[in-house]
Amino acid sequence: MKLDLQQIPRENTLTKEEFLAKYFRPQKPVVIENFIKDWPAYSKWNLDYMKKVAGEKTVPLYDDRPVKHDEGFNEPHAKMKMADYIDLLKNEPTKYRIFLWNILKEVPELQNDFSYPDFGLKLMKGLPMLFFGGRDSYTFMHYDIDLANIFHFHFDGEKQCILFPQSETKYLYKVPHSLIVREDIDFNNPDLEKWPALKNAKGYVTNLHHGNVLYMPEGYWHYMRYVTPGFSMSLRAIARKPKNFTKAVYNVFFMRYFDNLMRRLKGQKWIDWKNEQAVLKTHKALGIS
Template sequence: MAIDVQTPVPVFDGTTISREEFYKQFYTPQKPVVLRGLWKKYPAYTKWTMDFFKQTMGDIEVALYGNRKEDISKTLQKPNAKMRFNEYLNLIEHEPTDLRLFLFPIFKYKPELLNDFGYPDIVKGYIKIPFMFFGPTNSIVRMHQDIDMSNVFLTQFHGKKRVTLFSPDQSELLYRLPFNVHSTVDVDNPDYETYPALNYVKGMSTVLEHGDTLFMPSGYWHHIQYLEGGFGLSVRTVANDWEKIFGGFWNLTFQRTTDNLMRKIHDEKWFIYKKTLAERRALKAMKHFV
């Protein structure tokens, strides 16, 4: 039985939605939405294609990460491969691979790309550090929350990807690993014997295509499957409440340092400890339902 993610993320016309409407319906209540065409007014909307990136910056070297099984316990730190950007773009267009390019600071290599877009005024308080994400068909971004707990606006430029979302209040049922923002749950093939609390989670899903911007409120869990090779860009805003702002700061400092240190010292044992704790917390959370 699949996890209940049938509820579709609502879709709004991003070319007409006003700031008032966005705040009232989505930003203040922290509800996800797809804003179709939000970036239509910017040159990037049509200019940023695979060929554009191949031609303008194909020569740079990029570090790539795959979906290694052993990485389930780790935040990805060591790349699986390095190659020229145009070789990589050809690969994800034409060849089977699982190599992804994520949190790519493309603007460091080519700052003039920043002139190709702006920050839509449906919201205030942007953290103006955009990142790009590239991936091949069938590659998976395993389920996680963003470590800084910011609100995310993820715009798709090329290819389609399915995004599955869960609200942060389901973290325990999703077996959130302590000292971490990941879960070992496989959303596509749920193992209800090992993870019985998954019977009680309820998510949402959507497929993003060219020109769609997905608003993911702070702390939302997301799992992404690239249905086609492609790329997108994310910009973020600071979380809406102090608890989440502090949570993000905590994750980036104390939590991450502790996790890295314990991993170095105890490795597998530390992972087993975190998994056990996550299971205990899930069983406790499940008691509200059974």
């Protein structure tokens, strides 16, 4: 038995009016296949180009090790020159990823290669973020702290994306006081006997290729696995639904600080307790013994 996933709809391109009516207002994901062909980035951006323009930059790297109590929020697991990292991506499988790498801050010239599309939403123009990964590297299933509307532009290679709306949270083994689910769930090939609540979750899946744009609605859970080495850029717009906006404010100004405080006070016991609660609360709510 596999996860209950439907393919994300794909469109060749969309007008602002079509996007708002068909996907934003009903909060449904979509892949737009040929929206950015007029961007210089479409023809220029690949791993070799990034090595050329950012090779001397030192970049933070992350892998798939579980969260530890003594690690700071988004603390990197390693650092490396971008040129060396790209050589690593191209020459051998690696779990190391780059995420939330700000183009405007690190390589300002890259902003000349793209424009901010008019989807009818006000994009946060100071936060274009790049994400890189090696073959079979992946992110844990999570949602973003600000529950933003996200436009994810993929470049070079292939990436698998699995999404769930917030309505499915009760089936996903969410870890309390966090933005993640149990880190030992392999969403690429989940053990549904060990994690039976996942049988009830209804989500979406797609594979992105060079030039594809994925729209992820507000607060959508997402798991990203790099089928081949590659990278993506995300642009975001603030959550519009009052419930999601309120939750974003709570996450940013309270939840993460409370979690960090409890890590300092209780150490690994806090992490272990949260992981236990993820199972107990999920199974109790669904009547699973």
